[in-house]
Amino acid sequence: MIRLDRVAKTYRTRRGDLVHALEDISLEVGDTEFVTLVGASGCGKSTLLKLVAGLTPATRGSIRIRDIDVREPFPDVGFVFQQPVLLPWRSVLDNVLFSVEMLGLEPRQYRKQAGDLLELTGLAGFETKYPRELSGGMQQRVAICRALLPDPSLLLMDEPFGALDAMTREEMSLELLRIWDERRKTILFVTHSIPEAILLADRVVVMTPRPGRIARILSVDLPRPRTMELEFDPRFKAASDTVRGLIFAGRGAAR
């Protein structure tokens, strides 16, 4: 589905300094695969998502989605950010419809699907509420519905649960897995949390900073459907030790 070949991204800061955000990134992501990107701050995880979405061009290398070169914004993706960034003047339903509206589709034809998505995420009955009337977790669910409504084949998630409290976060992780189970998508998921990265993923991409590189790609051979109890599984512990080791080794080398 996605094929990154020796991708590098360099940009200039306002002061004119050159920053090597990403260096030599090669990665293939299969159809309906769930891949998490984990690493310390500044390792270019978010930049990588923007590159895949075509929001910013790569400096070197090639990015292809289904054998199409990504050179401009690629409309077959859904974006979910750390903040829900809903439109405060729109109701929950109209916020979900925002994506199809911006794509230039007729929102009225998507009302039924939007309702189904809200039902799927446990938000049935909240259609006419304003975002400020919802909790952080519920707002993030609305943002996920918004991303899913045009039925994109690729979902890019940039620390989507990073601003939530620990309990809501676990709940949302399991819910995302349930949604993914029901509507198979390819997911690229950026996170700071090692347990979250392992719990969700088919494969974990461990990245190290300055410049952002892939340290290792780990396959997670834990059974699905995943549950929180898996955290006590020795395989889970082994995987998380490996990831932690890679991240901290990278940190040591940077100093």
Place this chain on the structure above:
Amino acid sequence: MTGRRALAEYAVPTVTLLGVLLVWEAATRALRVPNFIMPAPSAILGEGWRWRHHFAGHIWVTLYETLGGFALSMVVGVPLAVLIVYSTALRRALYPLIVLMQSVPKIAIAPVLLLVLGHGEIPKVIVAFLVAFFPVVVDTATGLAATPPELLDLSRSYRASAFKTFLKVRLPMAMPFVFSGAKVAITLSVIGAVVGEFVGSDQGLGYVILSATSYWKTELAFSLMILLSVMAIVLFGAVSLVERLACPWLAPADEE
């Protein structure tokens, strides 16, 4: 809000105001202060009441000038802010000019304007506009620039045009800022209109205050000041009401 808290919210300032008025009244009577230096509240109200039939025409003139200046400041200020936010070249060209204009004391411009444009309401409308438009431009520009970058990325990833993004995301996002600029602008417009009238006119509340003081009628001047304040408060309230109707999603401030 509970009844008790509502009572405290309105009762305390009312009692304070009444107390101040009473002390004022008592002091001017006890010390026998001449009316032209410091009239008692009762004298101010009495004088205002005596002249009430002469006010209407002047109120209309000042209101007209104020609303004209305010409308102009919105019609010019909001698009100007849009240009500044969207075009780096225009921002570089216009921003220093706008700041320069703001730093010129408007009271100093007023006589020149009246000299050039003559008497009548138009020069006052322009003075009111010049005083009021700066906060509209600055607040609107701030609001437009405050759109979360994620929303802009999102719009771009859906290949929405810049115009669509402006209409559906950036402008509504900036509305609370536009209104806070408008609320400052409406009160400044009143000041601008009165300043214009001070410099040269034969009608309007500013003109009446000026002629009242030249006849040593301090009571009358005071009653007109009260009238002007009431006008400013009512106009401010009207803008706030429009804001609440136009942006019903904004949480009421007293929600806890």
